[in-house]
Amino acid sequence: MSDRPNKEAALRALRRFQRRTVNHVVERLLDESGSQRFLVADEVGLGKTLIARGVIAEFIDRHWDRRRIDIVYMCSNSALARANLRKLRTVGDEHSKAAAATRLTLFAQRLGKEEQLHPKLNFISLTPDTAIRTRAPIGLKRGKSE
Numbered sequence: 001m002s003d004r005p006n007k008e009a010a011l012r013a014l015r016r017f018q019r020r021t022v023n024h025v026v027e028r029l030l031d032e033s034g035s036q037r038f039l040v041a042d043e044v045g046l047g048k049t050l051i052a053r054g055v056i057a058e059f060i061d062r063h064w065d066r067r068r069i070d071i072v073y074m075c076s077n078s079a080l081a082r083a084n085l086r087k088l089r090t091v092g093d094e095h096s097k098a099a100a101a102t103r104l105t106l107f108a109q110r111l112g113k114e115e116q117l118h119p120k121l122n123f124i125s126l127t128p129d130t131a132i133r134t135r136a137p138i139g140l141k142r143g144k145s146e
Contacts, residue, residue: 004064005121010057018047022054049084056088060121073125081125089123096121
């Protein structure tokens, strides 16, 4: 499990402005005097998902030998989350598992079940409607065996 995902393959697919954005985001995120947060916003279709894939590839490359990596992806709806998760996972699909957490409250429970996770790299998607729904008091009751 020591062979790491190919960072350069993920970065090679980027246009020049996308690669510059990835470099800037990574630099700002690693700046200890900074906020450790970054928002990339632009017009539809300019490659924010590809930029995210580049940032993820950089992060995976830097942390591959240290610990298990869990990438949590928040998206506006589940159809878009599934499509974008496929794009993001190309960074390390042969080294990872993907999962959709249907409720934020069940997220920790899912992460606690080792058989549901890859030992090295996981991509988990959440959507506001399913993960942090505030409009209806709908819950889920689990039995003791679950």
